[in-house]
Amino acid sequence: MSAPRLQPRIDPEQARRWKASGAWEDLTLADRAQALAQQAPTHVTHREAGVSLTAEQAWARSGRLVAALAAQGFVAGDVIAFQTPNWLEAVLINLAAARLGLVVCPIVPIYREREVELILADCGAKGIFVPERFRGFDHLAMVQGLRARLPALRHVWSVRGETPTPGVTDLRALLESDAPLPALPRTDPDAVKLILYTSGTTGRPKAVLHSHNSLARSMRRAAQHWGLRPGDTTLMPSPITHVTGYTYGLELPFHDRVRAVLMDKWDAAAAADLIEAEQVVFTLCATPFLQELLDLAEREQRPLPSLRTFPCGGAAVPPELIHRVARVFANCRSFRVYGSSEAPVITLGYVLPGQERLAAETDGEVIDYEVKLVDPNGDEVGPGQEGEICARGPGLFLGYANPEDTAQVFDAQGYFHTGDVGYRTPEGAIVFTGRIKDLINRGGEKISAKEVEDLLHQHPGVLQAAVVAMPHPRLGETVCAYLVAAPGADVSIEAVSRTLAAAGVARQKMPEKLVVVDAFPTTASGKVKKDLLRADVRERLAQAAPAARP
Template sequence: MTTTMLPRAGTFFQNSTGHDQGNQTREVDFEIKFGKLPLLSWAVCEVWRPANYSAISFEEMLVQHGESRALSWQIRRDRFGGVYRAAGKWRDQTIATMAFQQLPETADQVAIYDGNLAVSYGRLVGEAQALAGYLRAIGLTPGEVISYQLPNWYEAVVINLAAAIGGFVVNPLVPIYRDAEVGFMLADCKSRILFVPERFRSYSYLDMVRRLRPNLPHLMNVVVVRDHEPSEFATFEQTISTSGMHCDPATVDPDEIKLILYTSGTTGRPKGVLHTHNTIMAAIHAFGDFWEVTPQDIIFMASPVSHITGYLYALEQPFVLGTPAVLMDIWQADTAVQLMRQHQCTIAFGATPFLKELAEAVERSGEPLSSLRLFPCGGAPVPPELAYRAARALKPCTVCRIYGASELAGPIAFGVRNGNARLAAETDGEIWNSEVRICDPATGQDLGQGAEGEILARGPQISVGYLDPNDDVKAFDEQGFFRTGDLGKIDPPGYIVTTGRSKDLIIRGGENLSPREIEDHLLEHPAIREAAVVGMPDARLGEAVCGFVVCESGRSIDQVEVSQFLVERRLAKQKIPVRIEELEELPKTPSGKIRKDLLRKMAADLLQS
């Protein structure tokens, strides 16, 4: 591996193609800035990385699984950590230490608006300290997992901060999950305690917990949050009101795991994405640096706080950048506009449905949303026409597409800052804080600018891996780059344009749904012999679930029967197909693989007809 230094003060790069360039210095076309420190440049058919990586001998650090190899997290941490620390990206801080450091100045300032509640930093820290003491008192030790399945309520902020204070690992669960998903995730991460509402949106979470608990030997306790009838479980109020239970922050290694966030995979088995204190901090500071976020900004958050977006910018960012957050637990566009005006929100996040309906609500109101300066939209495909329309409706707000994932700790393409409406609507934004490669999915070879291939990324905010280390081997390459499974290109230079997914996920309103999981449930129906699930276009949600089935001889099935069957299996309603088409046979390749590309086209054609 040849190291090529650019002779300019403050910049350092190395060629990463693995070919001998004769140590010739080369001027790159442009720089993708790593915060204030130029760290990465893109050149046609090449990837540039920090010169500090030159000491790496990759062959010594590969983990083997079958015929695949990947660079382990421990090696990535040890070898890249020095670079990230030197660049100021790994700051070796936690939100617990930051919250206590800032408390003398922030105690009386509002951190979270939740309905009629205005919760101060002082109250959040006090309740979190009490909750951490309670968790210690009932026997939890640092490194153990605590889970919560809550709407966008301030209690989630307290739980997350308490986890940081006590040195616990936090595991947010999306409120739409039901028995099948929650049972698997709690068992997989060996969660010790679960926080749930008694009931939310007419669903009894306590009944679900009672069904699941006999099969969860590691789950030692359940805590009920809000509106609780007398039950066998502790209440949130009880956990924070016990006197003498306050505990000081634990001594925590910022490179230790702090977050397990489950994401659906193409295998049908949810995968636990792992983040450390340092990777989460790096993600928040990257966003703050790119968009010049200050404590004068007020964040509006309707995206679930159990998603990476809500987690970063509502649960963590208030303690890192000092930005108050306005939480909304049930999305309703007209109410959202009222809340934004009431609190003078400056930044809002959301997937495609949020942006579309917010723009329509502002148009209906006939009044501009003058305080809003930024709306980054991601998590689902964003049609350019929607981006253009929303930019007009929300003017002068910057509306832009962004590109990221749970594994990337939010975006690696952060939007467009230069006011270029075309770039904001037709690209996924400027690459920031990450090294990015576009590779041939079949060969792994780097492709030139403008060529479509799989997007690979590496940077200080990217996940350290998965709870199941076998998943790492497919997800990370031999140089520590994360394989996103998404297709895209770099065009124009410095901007990502996503073009599709090599993964087989359905993205419904920003929620990743696994077709394999839904197919597995369909195949349990006695009338169904074969099943395939794909995404079909949906004007509001981006994609909806469409199922194709082949029935057993002499049997038939309809939409109503399928829906009732899946409801009885306690599958989340978002995963239930909105359309079922019965076929005589599924289209397949000569080797027997289902041609989902043809099924997606069929689904789109059915929608047109």
């Protein structure tokens, strides 16, 4: 089954201008990988757990996977999913999909039955690659349990499987396939190549669509601005199932001849060891990663001299954290960046000497996008005034899989309304200040408050639920639930968590604090005033904090 319903939002005239200007290079990942394999066959594109993958090996092995998938009936336009950690196998899966013209759907490894079933059903995935087990969880058993409810899902493959499972082939067997490599037409670089699900304010994830052209432009323009050069080594601990990990971990090495070192589980000490051993010059991570790496480097007096560039975003970045980088790391410059799955890296950060204050106190300068900030009436606001951040440019996504979702976020001028609020400084920098969307940003993972509220209402003792973001010292934000409970009901955090666990929800969505109240503060129209709940939980946390020592 192909996916004709995926209708990307492309303005043919605008696309023509971007191609004429070179903003869209009109090359696919397969074009890039083939050229690299021919021109620099021994170039190491990726390393993981001490194992290297060269350009020649990536091309040859992905070719065997292409042949195996084609023999099983996969054709251009089919959707193929993977829920793998940051493993080398994902490089081959992604490259094979690009060569065959498939649409890839990465699924975050922390997602469980509820999220995985929803995503696979919505995108109509014809096959999925999953680890047999990862971090103690049996992904293969989970997906096998979902197959009866997913008629489009014809194939389930294991990755690094050890136990034979009926109806499941391991990726290693596909890579040993002797099926002939079919003659394939070249994939249109404007075709949808990536469908990436992101939490929506309604609790229904939205399917973000990107093409070869849109992703490549965003990624390569950022790499150029950040000073990445052929031969540089990067570290990617962010999940390759996020837009950041996907682009800079899986794809950039085939575009700009860098080498990506993949980490499948974040650990600051292990990251420091890799940075020193592999002479890593660049990494791009969320705030908790930078915080923990700084703490370790300072504690152990390890200045990590090879590290040169560290953009940081995805969660709130305190200015002092950026200033600490210059004091702790020998040669590294860090700066804040801002973007999303839909609009990767709208701002690219201040990277030059003398721009340290802007790097720490703003989310960066706008590069390659046109940005306007508008009030609730859609009128543009001036510098220093808060407004919704709206963007358009060659790195922007092609809309959502659901046309209704797309229509809601694009205006007549082609600007994407992000749902985020910020202001522009006199220097032209953007400062992100909050969200219109009711989302919780847990260390870069976006959690829909509405989704968690709907799940909480499944608990028999919960009459009403309101979920808000709660400050967290490491993750930036996490989940706090306010409940109105039935008399005598057990709505302890343990009981509520059992209800959510039974629904097959990712652990990250479970409340870390629960407050039972008699009633919610509401507006005249009856809408819950979540600003008051957020203020209340901040006050509760402040009162519970141990008194500072004199």
